[in-house]
Each structure stands twice: as structure tokens, then as C-alpha cells.
Amino acid sequence: MVGGAHPWRDGYEFGGCDVYNPWSVLMYMDRLLNSSRKMPESFWANTSGNDIIYRYVKEANPLMREEFDVLASGGMIEKPIKDDLTYREMDQINNVYSFLLYTGYLKVVSCVNEEEKDTV
Structure with a gap:
């Protein structure tokens, strides 16, 4: 992945190939081209709840x-x-x-x- 994002976010692995979320890749590329902020970041943070994870930990x-x-x-x-x-x-x-x-x-x-x- 471009700009050193691979170590930051390793995506998913299918059949030995790394696969990245297309939205995150596009947002990252847009940021690289159009912003002074070049560091990768989480574009999906806080877009859903983790209630089931909290329940798993609690139980x-x-x-x-x-x-x-x-x-x-x-x-x-x-x-x-x-x-x-x-x-x-x-x-x-x-x-x-x-x-x-x-x-x-x-x-x-x-x-x-x-x-x-x-x-x-």
C-alpha cells in the first residue's frame, strides 16, 4: 500500500493476498493528494457500536x-x-x-x- 500505510493497517487476508477496504484506500489516497496531512488514519472509527464485544468481555x-x-x-x-x-x-x-x-x-x-x- 502507498505511503507506508501497510504497516499501519494490514487489511484482511484472503487466499494469501492482502485485501484493503476500498473506502479507506480511496480516503487515504485523497488525503495524500489533497491535504498536508499525510499520515494514515482510521476512516471507519466510531461508525458502529461494539456492544457485542463488550458483552463478550463482560461474560x-x-x-x-x-x-x-x-x-x-x-x-x-x-x-x-x-x-x-x-x-x-x-x-x-x-x-x-x-x-x-x-x-x-x-x-x-x-x-x-x-x-x-x-x-x-
């Missing part, structure tokens, strides 16, 4: 809170991921990591069990 058991701390500090954890998660199931605490992955809060670093493709 988390001690182990899950510890895992959240690891993730928040930039660490990695190994968790099973439900491939066929439905909207109804997203609201269940036992699907928290699948929900966080599919909504872009987490990303897969490696698959532990590629045959079943359900553990990342």
Missing part, C-alpha cells in the same frame, strides 16, 4: 479474559473456529473467537489442523 470466564489480554497485547492464541457460524450463533459466548475472526477483529496466522480446517 467471559477467567480463562477467556486471560486470552483476551494475550490478544490485546499483540499475542497469539490457538482456538477452534466454526466454519458455518450463523447470525444466531454469533451471539453465543462459545462462538466468540469465530465471531471475532469473521468480523475482522482477529486474523488467522496459521492452521494447526488443515485437514479439518477448524483450528487456527
Whole structure:
């Protein structure tokens, strides 16, 4: 990505390719061309609520809170991921990591069990 934005925002990864939100890319390019402010910034900040995330944290058991701390500090954890998660199931605490992955809060670093493709 142009202007050093890649380290700042790594986008999503699909099939080994980095994919960026088109709106954010266009806003960043417009900023580079038409403004003295050249640093990347979050163009989507505060555009939606994080109520479900707050509820997950509130309802988390001690182990899950510890895992959240690891993730928040930039660490990695190994968790099973439900491939066929439905909207109804997203609201269940036992699907928290699948929900966080599919909504872009987490990303897969490696698959532990590629045959079943359900553990990342």
C-alpha cells in the first residue's frame, strides 16, 4: 500500500493476498493528494457500536479474559473456529473467537489442523 500505510493497517487476508477496504484506500489516497496531512488514519472509527464485544468481555470466564489480554497485547492464541457460524450463533459466548475472526477483529496466522480446517 502507498505511503507506508501497510504497516499501519494490514487489511484482511484472503487466499494469501492482502485485501484493503476500498473506502479507506480511496480516503487515504485523497488525503495524500489533497491535504498536508499525510499520515494514515482510521476512516471507519466510531461508525458502529461494539456492544457485542463488550458483552463478550463482560461474560467471559477467567480463562477467556486471560486470552483476551494475550490478544490485546499483540499475542497469539490457538482456538477452534466454526466454519458455518450463523447470525444466531454469533451471539453465543462459545462462538466468540469465530465471531471475532469473521468480523475482522482477529486474523488467522496459521492452521494447526488443515485437514479439518477448524483450528487456527
